[in-house]
Amino acid sequence: MSHFSFFVGSTLGSAEDLAEDMADILQNRSHQTVIHTSPQVDHILIKPDHYLILVCSTHGAGDLPDNIQPLLMQLITKQPHLADLEYIAVGLGDSAYDTFCQAIQTLDQQFTHLGASRVADLLTIDVSQQDPPEAIAEKWLDHWLTHR
Numbered sequence: 001m002s003h004f005s006f007f008v009g010s011t012l013g014s015a016e017d018l019a020e021d022m023a024d025i026l027q028n029r030s031h032q033t034v035i036h037t038s039p040q041v042d043h044i045l046i047k048p049d050h051y052l053i054l055v056c057s058t059h060g061a062g063d064l065p066d067n068i069q070p071l072l073m074q075l076i077t078k079q080p081h082l083a084d085l086e087y088i089a090v091g092l093g094d095s096a097y098d099t100f101c102q103a104i105q106t107l108d109q110q111f112t113h114l115g116a117s118r119v120a121d122l123l124t125i126d127v128s129q130q131d132p133p134e135a136i137a138e139k140w141l142d143h144w145l146t147h148r
């Protein structure tokens, strides 16, 4: 059993719904989950068998949703040492924008810069695609859980 902390960035609720769906999948496999919708640096747990899951949409012109902007500011100002943190990252966006899924890329770069290790390919989900985001994320999560 592993422990997963979700850090969610969402304006209209889709990324939050997606995180809840992914948490259900993990719980059904006997993993423990917690979802943070106002994520802060203090919520970062570094311990064995623990993963951080970033799930974040993009708004404005490549901007982070308001609820997760404080986290980015804290990471930049506090510069925590995240060498032993393992995380995965899922972005939600619309490919009609030049800044497709820019927010998750910004967060990903910041976590990597602070020494954290992303342990799966960055997943970017285009909401203009036919498949629902939950179905895409479920397939991706299944694959990662099987091969990690």
Ligand SMILES: Cc1cc2nc3c(=O)[nH]c(=O)nc-3n(C[C@H](O)[C@H](O)[C@H](O)COP(=O)(O)O)c2cc1C
Pocket: 009, 010, 011, 012, 013, 014, 015, 016, 057, 058, 059, 060, 061, 062, 063, 065, 092, 093, 094, 095, 097, 099, 100, 101, 102, 127
């Ligand atoms: C005003 C507005 C601006 C947006 N800007 C971007 C953007 O720059 N890049 C992107 O990939 N998607 C953009 N999107 C698409 C959203 O990321 C997408 O609709 C997402 O599902 C919203 O997730 P949320 O409900 O969690 O906020 C934008 C959507 C809106 C309404």
